[in-house]
Amino acid sequence: MHEWALAEAVLKTSIKVAKERNIKKLSEVEVVLGQLQDVDKEILEFALENMKKGTVADSAKFEFIEEAAEFKCRNCGNVWRMNDNPIDDAIIKEAVHFLPETIHSFLRCPNCGSADFEVVKGRGVYIKSVKGE
Amino acid sequence: MIDPRREAVIERINRIPHVIPVLSSKGGVGKSLTSTGIAVLLSQMGRKVGLLDLDFWGASDHIILGVSVDEFPEEDRGILPVPKCGLKFMSVAFYTRNQPLPMRGSEYTDALLELMAVTRWDDVEYLVIDMPPGLGDPFLNLISFFRKGHYVVVTTPSPLSVMALKNTIHMLKEQKIDIVGVVENMSSQESLKEFLDEQGIRHLGNIPMINDIDAHMGDCEKFASSEFIKHLRRPVERIAELIG
Numbered sequence: 148m149h150e151w152a153l154a155e156a157v158l159k160t161s162i163k164v165a166k167e168r169n170i171k172k173l174s175e176v177e178v179v180l181g182q183l184q185d186v187d188k189e190i191l192e193f194a195l196e197n198m199k200k201g202t203v204a205d206s207a208k209f210e211f212i213e214e215a216a217e218f219k220c221r222n223c224g225n226v227w228r229m230n231d232n233p234i235d236d237a238i239i240k241e242a243v244h245f246l247p248e249t250i251h252s253f254l255r256c257p258n259c260g261s262a263d264f265e266v267v268k269g270r271g272v273y274i275k276s277v278k279g280e
Numbered sequence: 281m282i283d284p285r286r287e288a289v290i291e292r293i294n295r296i297p298h299v300i301p302v303l304s305s306k307g308g309v310g311k312s313l314t315s316t317g318i319a320v321l322l323s324q325m326g327r328k329v330g331l332l333d334l335d336f337w338g339a340s341d342h343i344i345l346g347v348s349v350d351e352f353p354e355e356d357r358g359i360l361p362v363p364k365c366g367l368k369f370m371s372v373a374f375y376t377r378n379q380p381l382p383m384r385g386s387e388y389t390d391a392l393l394e395l396m397a398v399t400r401w402d403d404v405e406y407l408v409i410d411m412p413p414g415l416g417d418p419f420l421n422l423i424s425f426f427r428k429g430h431y432v433v434v435t436t437p438s439p440l441s442v443m444a445l446k447n448t449i450h451m452l453k454e455q456k457i458d459i460v461g462v463v464e465n466m467s468s469q470e471s472l473k474e475f476l477d478e479q480g481i482r483h484l485g486n487i488p489m490i491n492d493i494d495a496h497m498g499d500c501e502k503f504a505s506s507e508f509i510k511h512l513r514r515p516v517e518r519i520a521e522l523i524g
Binding site: 149151152153155156157159160161163164179238241242245246247248249251252253262263270271272273274275277 | 281282287291359372375376377379380381382383384387388391395398400
């Protein structure tokens, strides 16, 4: 599962931020999960719980915040949400799961048909906050 | 917001002993053939090689090697590059399924970070990178992430390409990037030797115009036996000698 690679990235970055901020023990890490990438939260959480052992994040709680995907067309200005036009095709879902930017290969603005749109919210995995002492 | 991928990318890059970006600010000079050829030849020399097609807007290395993009690469705690022709191969084409990928520069950067963050090159010793043309976001990302790379510049002897070559060398030198040398493609002689000597840049060799190259694409053995590969062998031997 490539969620393990994403978990590794989240953990290593959290540890790096802790070091930069002189945090000896991480207590909480807020992780945003964008709807577009459709990451499996359970696998990500399982991977983080496994990998954090023996690190500064050993007792940290990973909080997950799900963010709905929203798009804005650069051609006509139309704003729409992924929930308005869910992706049904399993292959496209899988491609976007691995590489969210491939959405530009498969999705068009529902108003003008342009492929030039911005993913305003809910693209992928980000760290919102890192707390500790 | 903190992007967790940058840290992962830096760590994955640092694990690869030799990175060889192949570039030119001019399109159509043969970057894809040259980078794919360098990867195939290094692999024939017994090295553990990866080939990464970063030309997201015009991915074509899979066509040269005859790699099917009908299946996604395998997953195992990341994404595993696809084994082909004795090397490990990764391309955006596996995910676009040969559909066009219209993206702005910032989106290119996001796609690059994502692909680099999750691709497991593992035991690869030499990672050859096929770059898109130009000095925009892809180039700027490249010199930012791969500062320790051994860069190979491809050109043709045409004055149109030479101008682009001059600009590419200028930018790489300014950023104190190691230029291994220049491959002069579609040229029956080393016509840029003097120009490159003046620039203090190695001329790795020339490759003449190969008229039947299209007939050697889509199959590892055919490509490996092409005149193009025959002429690229000496430049690649020199690259291997120079970077170890």
